Amino acid sequence: MSFLTPHRRRWVILGLIFGAFLLNYFDRQIVAVLKPVLKAEFSIDDPAYARLTNVFQGCYAAMYPVAGWIVDRFGARSIMLLGIIVWSGACLGAGLTHTLGQLTFFRGLLGLVEPLAFPAQLRVVATRFPGALRATANSICVAGTSIGAITAPPLVAFVASKYGWHMAFIVPALLGLAVAGLWRLIYRDPPREIAAMVTQDASATGTKFTWPQLWRTRSLWGILLCRFISDPVWYFCLFWLPGYLQENLGLTLEQTGKVAWVPYLAADLSAIGTALWSDRLVRRGQTPLRARAR
Helix, strand or coil, X not given: CCCCCHHHHHHHHHHXXXXXXXXXXXXXXXXXXXXXXXXXXXXXXXXXXXXXXXXXXXXXXXXXXXXXXXXXXXXXXXXXXXXXXXXXXXXXXXXXXXXXXXXXXXXXXXXXXXXXXXXXXXXXXXXHCCHHHHHHHHHHHHHHHHHHHHHHHHHHHHHHHHHCHHHHHHHHHHHHHHHHHHHHHHCCCCCHHHHHHHHHHHHHHCCCCCHHHHCCCHHHHHHHXXXXXXXXXXXXXXXXXXXXXXXXXXXXXXXXXXXXXXXXXXXXXXXXXXXXXHHHHHHCCCCHXXXXXX
């Protein structure tokens, strides 16, 4: 692919990460959209459904602290590829299950591999984009998560209604394997000139911390506090909102697909808009840290 210059390639790679993140969130939300269907299929109640989602979240939380180390040790290219292949395989396995135990196993596997994508994405952006473009590049990637959440309700509802709930897992799994193939074909390490430019930019504007110093910074604890408050709300919406619309408000699966995406659209527009504003402040002379905080 000689037509992909280094500067073009980095945006194509960013597009692949966007697609991977879209499927990342799409895959995790399938169970939520199909909650009433799966409860009837496996003869389970809400506490059993909660245990199913908790298996995913427990595995997800257990993997997150070591995911960054894994990416640093083995590189973004191989770990992102491995993550996409395994979580697509987990989604495919869920679509082929016939027992609750099998479904639970594959949801746990999904939770173990999905966190690998996020530190890999950060490493790709940090090694390819200067500070003035980094927030925009990050927001494009992360927007894939909200797009995945937006598209999951209508598409899962459509596929499940037309072809059965098994296909709602199988179709995105096959798309994920296709993205993995494109990643393997297109990804290249950044050339020397881009790496030098990014390194020089980081040296001029960044601050280095040792681990003890990092844990004493107010900004880190502020981020952790914000995530501690916001993440439960986000995951509650992901795993329980579609079921609530169907079981408590009486919407059909098709009707749920038409309205359950609205909160995630608002989140997506906000993420992109605030990142663009932050990069604009950097270009006008503010330090990246202050611009991000605003």
